Amino acid sequence: MLSIKNLHARAGERDILKGLDLEVGPGEVHAIMGPNGSGKSTLAGVLAGRPDLEVTEGTVTYRGQDLLDLDPEERAREGVFLAFQYPVEIPGVNNVYLLKAALNAVRKHRGESELDAFEFLALVKDRMKLMQMGDSFLNRGVNEGFSGGEKKRNEILQMAVLEPALAVLDETDSGLDIDALKVVANGVNSLRSPDRSMVVVTHYQRLLDYIVPDFVHVLSDGRIVRTGGRELALELEERGYDWLRGGANAA
Amino acid sequence: MSTATAARGAHAPALPDWIEHAAAAAAGPAWLQERRRAGLAAFAAAGFPTRRDEAWKYTDLKLVTRRSFGAGIAAAPELPAIEGLDCPSLVFVNGRLAASHGVPQAVGVQPLAAAIAADDPACRELLATIADPARHRFAALSTALFADGVLVDLPAGTVLEQPLRLVFLAAAGDTPVLECPRVLIRAGANSRATVIEHYGAGTGESLSLAVTEVAAGPGAMIEHYRLQESAPEAFHLGVLAARLERDSTLVSHNLSVGGRIARLDLDAALAEPGAHVTMNGLYVVRERQHADSHSRVDHAVPRTSSDQLYRGVLSGKSRAVFNGKAVVHPGAAGTDAQQSNANLLLSPDAEIDTKPELEIYADDVKCSHGATTGQLDANALFYLRSRGVDESTARSLLTFAFADVVLARMPLAPLRRHAEQLVVGRLPDADRIREFT
Numbered sequence: 001m002l003s004i005k006n007l008h009a010r011a012g013e014r015d016i017l018k019g020l021d022l023e024v025g026p027g028e029v030h031a032i033m034g035p036n037g038s039g040k041s042t043l044a045g046v047l048a049g050r051p052d053l054e055v056t057e058g059t060v061t062y063r064g065q066d067l068l069d070l071d072p073e074e075r076a077r078e079g080v081f082l083a084f085q086y087p088v089e090i091p092g093v094n095n096v097y098l099l100k101a102a103l104n105a106v107r108k109h110r111g112e113s114e115l116d117a118f119e120f121l122a123l124v125k126d127r128m129k130l131m132q133m134g135d136s137f138l139n140r141g142v143n144e145g146f147s148g149g150e151k152k153r154n155e156i157l158q159m160a161v162l163e164p165a166l167a168v169l170d171e172t173d174s175g176l177d178i179d180a181l182k183v184v185a186n187g188v189n190s191l192r193s194p195d196r197s198m199v200v201v202t203h204y205q206r207l208l209d210y211i212v213p214d215f216v217h218v219l220s221d222g223r224i225v226r227t228g229g230r231e232l233a234l235e236l237e238e239r240g241y242d243w244l245r246g247g248a249n250a251a
Numbered sequence: 252m253s254t255a256t257a258a259r260g261a262h263a264p265a266l267p268d269w270i271e272h273a274a275a276a277a278a279g280p281a282w283l284q285e286r287r288r289a290g291l292a293a294f295a296a297a298g299f300p301t302r303r304d305e306a307w308k309y310t311d312l313k314l315v316t317r318r319s320f321g322a323g324i325a326a327a328p329e330l331p332a333i334e335g336l337d338c339p340s341l342v343f344v345n346g347r348l349a350a351s352h353g354v355p356q357a358v359g360v361q362p363l364a365a366a367i368a369a370d371d372p373a374c375r376e377l378l379a380t381i382a383d384p385a386r387h388r389f390a391a392l393s394t395a396l397f398a399d400g401v402l403v404d405l406p407a408g409t410v411l412e413q414p415l416r417l418v419f420l421a422a423a424g425d426t427p428v429l430e431c432p433r434v435l436i437r438a439g440a441n442s443r444a445t446v447i448e449h450y451g452a453g454t455g456e457s458l459s460l461a462v463t464e465v466a467a468g469p470g471a472m473i474e475h476y477r478l479q480e481s482a483p484e485a486f487h488l489g490v491l492a493a494r495l496e497r498d499s500t501l502v503s504h505n506l507s508v509g510g511r512i513a514r515l516d517l518d519a520a521l522a523e524p525g526a527h528v529t530m531n532g533l534y535v536v537r538e539r540q541h542a543d544s545h546s547r548v549d550h551a552v553p554r555t556s557s558d559q560l561y562r563g564v565l566s567g568k569s570r571a572v573f574n575g576k577a578v579v580h581p582g583a584a585g586t587d588a589q590q591s592n593a594n595l596l597l598s599p600d601a602e603i604d605t606k607p608e609l610e611i612y613a614d615d616v617k618c619s620h621g622a623t624t625g626q627l628d629a630n631a632l633f634y635l636r637s638r639g640v641d642e643s644t645a646r647s648l649l650t651f652a653f654a655d656v657v658l659a660r661m662p663l664a665p666l667r668r669h670a671e672q673l674v675v676g677r678l679p680d681a682d683r684i685r686e687f688t
Binding site: 090 | 628629630631633634635636637638639640641642645648649651652653655656659686687
């Protein structure tokens with residue numbers, strides 16, 4: 001599904017990713033953990049094509065094609081979805097119209113017919129129920145005036161409607177109370193399937209109690225320094241990140 | 252200022268022939284002739300503005316002064332369609348009444364020329380008394396030259412259930428045409444009305460001196476729309492001046508998308524406590540268009556409020572000017588004056604000159620102003636693209652959303668939709684944006 005080799009990336013003058021390798025197979029859920037500044041969000045941004053990040057070395061192959069060669073909108077249509085850490089408020093662009101345009105862009109790209117208004121609304125309402133969102137979300141501006149928790153739920157709603165092949169969740173747990181976290185995690189779990197892969201970026205182990213990963217990777221100073229199963233996350237919670245930084249240097 | 256004007260007045264060149272002709276043709280009773288003469292004298296003394304005039308520093312009228320403007324040609328008084336808006340309308344061609352649709356006799360709306368001929372007291376009392384001729388030389392010129400227009404005279408307690416729509420079309424032949432649309436609104440105590448001034452596309456080169464005066468009585472509520480979508484070669488110099496009495500409200504919605512050079516001077520004098528004015532303005536210019544928005548609010552007494560929201564979208568080699576002023580006079584405690592101007596520059600060749608001004612001579616006031624100029628928000632752009640929206644559409648969509656903040660304040664839905672479509676039509680990927688709106 002996704003193969004990252006020796007990825008180097010910078011933001012402005014600052015080198016952030018310094019030789020990152022990662023293999024994600026179909027249906028797998030990979031957690032990326034690490035201290036602040038280790039490059040977690042940069043990785044998520046590079047995968048989605050954030051224009052202010054520059055890849056200086058390495059390759060990213062997604063379903064056999066060079067992901068880095070694609071514009072952000074092309075990636076989205078190819079089935080890559082980024083759930084933003086800080087979803088952007090866009091007053092004046094209607095939430096539901098954006099969702100419809102996004103879905104139809106994906107469907108058109110796949111050679112499928114666009115959904116009519118009725119079919120679309122039925123789909124959205126079904127997914128909104130899953131995310132425990134009221135109808136009032138539909139006709140507001142994109143994320144306009146949403147609370148932190150509402151924004152995160154809106155991200156997962158979009159994901160649930162778009163049904164991506166590769167979902168990248170960037171600190172989706174940040175700013176969520178435990179109830180909202182459960183709703184979001186429930187939404188994500190309902191989307192787990194043998195042909196959908198997920199990269200879950202998080203600082204805290206807490207999210208992984210609810211979204212149980214197949215693999216846990218620890219990112220430090222722009223590289224993956226440790227890979228393990230779920231138990232690695234628990235160990236990190238107990239011991240913090242410092243012991244791994246030492247390990248990275250030793251390696 | 253007065254010294255400079257006087258000095259220039261002493262050496263003022265003779266007025267151009269086309270002005271002399273139009274002035275000679277302007278008729279009326281003695282009181283009006285007197286005001287016409289005073290107007291012409293004021294304009295002659297001031298002359299056409301040059302870039303040395305502070306109020307015209309960024310708006311060059313050479314294109315206007317090089318031309319002469321005549322009476323124009325006959326044309327069909329077509330009512331530009333606005334979907335869903337079916338209301339009493341008056342249509343003017345070249346400043347003269349050409350058609351009337353469904354305007355009931357009893358509501359206090361009548362053609363200005365007819366009202367003057369009937370010696371209507373509202374005209375005599377108010378016409379050319381609200382727009383300050385010293386500050387607005389083109390209002391003074393309009394007073395000297397106008398042929399017709401509209402009087403809206405609402406007796407106390409009158410509520411106009413339907414909006415009133417005034418359409419002004421310029422029709423030039425081989426030579427440019429002058430039109431002087433003139434509107435006088437007297438809103439009696441606790442009256443309510445919605446008035447739409449629609450400056451349609453028309454044909455050919457024109458100079459519009461469009462002057463509207465509003466006298467709002469105690470508790471009156473006027474919702475005023477101004478849609479300026481003149482032809483690309485048109486020159487539009489407008490003045491909207493209002494005087495507001497106790498607890499009255501004027502809400503002005505002003506969309507400027509047409510014309511080669513378009514300017515509106517919008518003045519509100521908040522003369523008694525509780526008076527409020529809202530000014531919502533949007534200018535969208537492209538190619539070599541030039542739009543100038545000057546506003547001024549005078550908080551003359553305690554407890555008045557104003558809210559100015561102006562936005563601009565500039566592309567091509569277009570240029571726009573915003574000058575918004577709020578003056579809080581001595582003793583005007585409890586004034587609330589808010590003002591903001593934001594501009595989006597879509598091209599490196601576009602230029603905005605913005606100057607919000609606050610003059611405060613009183614204590615205990617709440618005032619704020621701010622001006623921003625920038626490009627589209629990179630995060631929002633990336634967010635839309637990450638959802639599969641192509642970059643060009645995403646740019647247009649964000650541009651529209653930026654402008655729509657102003658249009659969203661229009662309560663009259665058919666007009667808001669029309670205004671939105673006017674804006675969308677001026678952006679790339681118009682058809683794609685329509686799917687979102």
